[in-house]
Amino acid sequence: MPAAPVVEWTFEKDVLNSPIPVLVVFSASWCRPSRDMAPAIEAVANELCGTIKIVEIDAERYADIKSEYAVRGLPTSILFKGGQSMARRVGAFADAESLKEWLNAELIKSSATSYASELPRATTFKLSNGLEVAVISDHRSPVVLHTLWYRVGAADEPEGLSGVARLLEHLMFKSQDDLAEGEFSKIITDLGGVHSAMSRRDMTAYVERIASDQLRPVMELEAARMSNLRLAPGEVERERQTIIEQRQSSIVLDPIMRLREKMDAALYQDHPYSAPVISKVDALNRLSRKDAMRFYKRYYAPNNAVLVVVGDVTEEEVRAMAESTYGKVPPNPDVRPRQRAPGPEVLAPRRVIHKDPRASASVFLRQYVVPSYVTAQPGEAEALDILARILCIGPSSLLQHRLVRGVGLAVRAWGAYNSDVVDHGTLVMGAGTSQRNLPAIEAAIDDAIDDIRANGLTDLQLARAKKALLADHIFAASSQMALADRYGHALANGRTVEQIEAWPTNIAKTRIDDIVRVATEYLDPRRAVTGWLQPG
Amino acid sequence: MQVEVVTSPGGIEAWLVEDRFVPAFTLHYGFDGGSAQDPAGKSGLAFLLGSILSDGLKCDATPFTEWADAWGLRHSFYVSKDAFCGGLTALRENRSEAAGLLSGMLGQPPLDPTLVEIKRKHQVAGLATRMAKPDVAAVTQWDATAFPDHPYEHPVHGTLDALTSITTDDLDAYRSRIFAKDTLKVACVGAISAAELGALLDDAFGELPATASSTDVPNVAMSSVGTTTFVELPVPQAAIVFGVDAVPRSHPDYSATMLLNHMLGGRHMSSRLVEEIRFKRGLAFSAGSEINVWRHAAALRGVIHTRSAMVGQVLELIREEFHRLTDGAFSAADIDSAKRSLAATLALPPDDNRGAAHQLLSWSLAGVGPGYPSLRQRRIEVLSDYDVRRVARRTFDPQKLSVCIAGDRSLRVEAG
Structure with a gap:
């Protein structure tokens, strides 16, 4: 399909009202660069088949359109979408490839950033006992999500008490001064709510979702168990067994989790991130009721917690309720900022090989120690987010191209940037294969990283990664839990609402140079552990 | 949550909850079928078809998955015993790309035999991993005991023998039997108006055949009572x-x-x-x-x-x-x-x-x-x-x- 010629009276219909984007090329027959560009235009019009329309306008004949869009040099290409001109370029494109790349990058870039400004926002305040509160109003339905985040997790466990953070998370549903075992859950259920809890390396959170007119009783319950836990005899023993069952199903039966546990130990060495969140059975068996209570008294306090409420409430309502419930819990003067051991030393590449009879296929994993949003210099974490996306996340990643699609080295490839932690984050890459070719996979991954360092990235790669990141960020915001998670994690880690809400703008600002710089500095083999999982 | 029943200019019906909390929408759709319509001895076919279509090629030779990723579209197929479904999430501005993705994948593009082999291999590899999990193995066995000689006895993910026997013709036959307007159901939630959804529906599904020709599946009672x-x-x-x-x-x-x-x-x-x-x-x-x-x-x-x-x-x-x-x-x-x-x-x-x-x-x-x-x-x-x-x-x-x-x-x- 050659580029369609357009006459003046169809400009509105064919360009401004077109359902698909339109590239308008202002050219003139006497203009050599315009003529030279014609084959590229035709090739791209054919290739983009229906997703974009390309029209050429004779700038001499349609002088009024030319002046309306302030066209000075020829050729000038203007991209229209939804009646608006969204990008322009003066001068010819060298070939079809460069035209297509420019078009794709501009199309993709268009407006995800401006959409981010429409995202729900949080307001914050602090109670006099130190409890930080964030409120995100969401009036879609009469429901509220109440989440309480303690600044304590597996990485805060003292020597010899591995597993106490998770054990305590479970014990928080046991007996309290005024509640028998199981009553907490029963009251929430009777009120029509659902609840859960989670513990990670740096935090422990308690979550309730309920009709918004039941927020007060939930707050009363959660505030009460901040200081009323008692624990009856036998409760610790039974809950310990439950966690052992959980460890069996989520770690022991999963060969990849086994490998990851070993890799963490090798990578982090003396740093507390080396400890598993669901600790090993012998460590769990050493924990006593006294250990759990001591840990509870030290860390569970309003000045060591963040409350995030999302839903059909206002800031004023939450403030009034929080003051009359949480506000009555005294702060703990012993709460101090964390003093963690320094991160793992950057010394030498580490390697773990795990053979597992339950593995049905081989898996490659690589984990680098990189800055997190807390430890990074400004802009570095955003650059790492984009780098991870380009390198190893999603169907267009370099790993998909170099390992899976059309190559057949691996069956699947994936990755993640674990960025919302108090100390250093990690960039993780993985690939699963049904062959015995882990060395070839490792070489291909190293090649991909070297390539970025040596040759940089294209505008199109950058635009795609930004669009995908921003789109996912926007999509997640339709979930109250994802919003609570976004704010709860970050605030508990010591970041601010301003930092959280500046993220889309910071992503949009990131340049190729920034990404190549973090790839060069942080994807250094001496900062990494490589893991091989093999059947057998 | 107020549900509005929308009918497109071309006559396709959908349930809509219009909501502007975030500038994006999610559309789920499904056809009667699912694994219950896998032909005898070919269980896992519908699931395999979904993974092939996701990774199929657009007319400019870009894989659909990659093209969708560039536009920030999230799409995946999912197959139950009774239905072949897909779910798509897009930014408000990307309605036409969303429609293009759906019409492209569902519009009977030729199946690339190499891709069929790759996806078959992946599904076979996935089976081994799945069946090593005690809960998956037990549920699979439970279905087989409860519903013998009924399509429900077969797992959605198929079996090794069945997957090996599936041909490109089988896959083609399934989609031309199942993807049709008369059994299509659509539900959409998010930042999209009834008129915008109507246009999207016609662009996405308008070219599908009018009627499906599925095999009758009888009702069944459990035969494993007390076992x-x-x-x-x-x-x-x-x-x-x-x-x-x-x-x-x-x-x-x-x-x-x-x-x-x-x-x-x-x-x-x-x-x-x-x-x-x-x-x-x-x-x-x-x-x-x-x-x-x-x-x-x-x-x-x-x-x-x-x-x-x-x-x-x-x-x-x-x-x-x-x-x-x-x-x-x-x-x-x-x-x-x-x-x-x-x-x-x-x-x-x-x-x-x-x-x-x-x-x-x-x-x-x-x-x-x-x-x-x-x-x-x-x-x-x-x-x-x-x-x-x-x-x-x-x-x-x-x-x-x-x-x-x-x-x-x-x-x-x-x-x-």
Whole structure:
């Protein structure tokens, strides 16, 4: 399909009202660069088949359109979408490839950033006992999500008490001064709510979702168990067994989790991130009721917690309720900022090989120690987010191209940037294969990283990664839990609402140079552990 | 959540919840079919077709997945026993790209034989990983025992033999039989107006054939009543799948069954199973049950993981709890509080647009109207103690339990 010629009276219909984007090329027959560009235009019009329309306008004949869009040099290409001109370029494109790349990058870039400004926002305040509160109003339905985040997790466990953070998370549903075992859950259920809890390396959170007119009783319950836990005899023993069952199903039966546990130990060495969140059975068996209570008294306090409420409430309502419930819990003067051991030393590449009879296929994993949003210099974490996306996340990643699609080295490839932690984050890459070719996979991954360092990235790669990141960020915001998670994690880690809400703008600002710089500095083999999982 | 029934200019119907909380929308759609329409001996076909279509090539030779990623579109196919579905999430501005993606993937693009082989290989590799998991192995075995000689006996992911025998012609035949406008159901939630959705529907689905030609699937009752079967796996922690026959959503006793399930093993931490198995004895991390309603059968089922040595005790506790229900060992006050709590829990909407669109589609596929939630609430409110006790006696007879255990060799004895 050659580029369609357009006459003046169809400009509105064919360009401004077109359902698909339109590239308008202002050219003139006497203009050599315009003529030279014609084959590229035709090739791209054919290739983009229906997703974009390309029209050429004779700038001499349609002088009024030319002046309306302030066209000075020829050729000038203007991209229209939804009646608006969204990008322009003066001068010819060298070939079809460069035209297509420019078009794709501009199309993709268009407006995800401006959409981010429409995202729900949080307001914050602090109670006099130190409890930080964030409120995100969401009036879609009469429901509220109440989440309480303690600044304590597996990485805060003292020597010899591995597993106490998770054990305590479970014990928080046991007996309290005024509640028998199981009553907490029963009251929430009777009120029509659902609840859960989670513990990670740096935090422990308690979550309730309920009709918004039941927020007060939930707050009363959660505030009460901040200081009323008692624990009856036998409760610790039974809950310990439950966690052992959980460890069996989520770690022991999963060969990849086994490998990851070993890799963490090798990578982090003396740093507390080396400890598993669901600790090993012998460590769990050493924990006593006294250990759990001591840990509870030290860390569970309003000045060591963040409350995030999302839903059909206002800031004023939450403030009034929080003051009359949480506000009555005294702060703990012993709460101090964390003093963690320094991160793992950057010394030498580490390697773990795990053979597992339950593995049905081989898996490659690589984990680098990189800055997190807390430890990074400004802009570095955003650059790492984009780098991870380009390198190893999603169907267009370099790993998909170099390992899976059309190559057949691996069956699947994936990755993640674990960025919302108090100390250093990690960039993780993985690939699963049904062959015995882990060395070839490792070489291909190293090649991909070297390539970025040596040759940089294209505008199109950058635009795609930004669009995908921003789109996912926007999509997640339709979930109250994802919003609570976004704010709860970050605030508990010591970041601010301003930092959280500046993220889309910071992503949009990131340049190729920034990404190549973090790839060069942080994807250094001496900062990494490589893991091989093999059947057998 | 206000559901609007939208009809496109081309006559395609969809349920819409227009909501502007975020500048994006999610659209879920499904065709009658699913794995129940996999031809004999070719189970896993529908699932395989989904993975092939996702990675198929657009006319400019870009894979659909990659093209979608560039536009920030998220799409995946999912296959149940009864339906072949897809879910798509897009920014408000990318409606035309979303429609282009759907019409491209569903519009019978030629299947690349190399891609078919790659995806077949992936699915075969995935099978081995899946079947090494005790819960998957036990549920698969449970279905096979419950529904022999019925399409429901076959796993959605297929079997090694079946996957090996699927040809490109089989895949082509399936999609031309199943992808059609007359069985298409659509649900959409998010920042999109009725007019915008109408245009999208026509662009996405307008070219599909008018009518599907699916094979008739008969209704089926469980044939595994009162049986215990065993799958041997070298694992230290076993999975127990237990279940009884249940009534479909349209049956007058359905709401009583929901209520009883809420008391027994509903999704909360104060159910009888959680109380007895987790809290009192520390035998398992989670314990619950749910009603699985398929188009042609229904069962009340649960899965519990526990260490091998405790399987016998857990089974005994499950039977005791069933017995308690048939015995009517609960008070009128228990029923009342369960009614209030169930009604309130059901009134909690899904947490995000994807969950909401998925839930609406499942109701639409099941043939219930958009007014189903309020109907369901009313039916729970008006339940009488008499009916609850009658349904308990009929449904929860421990003699009728069908159990499948996947675990190590020592458990063969438990299975009898």
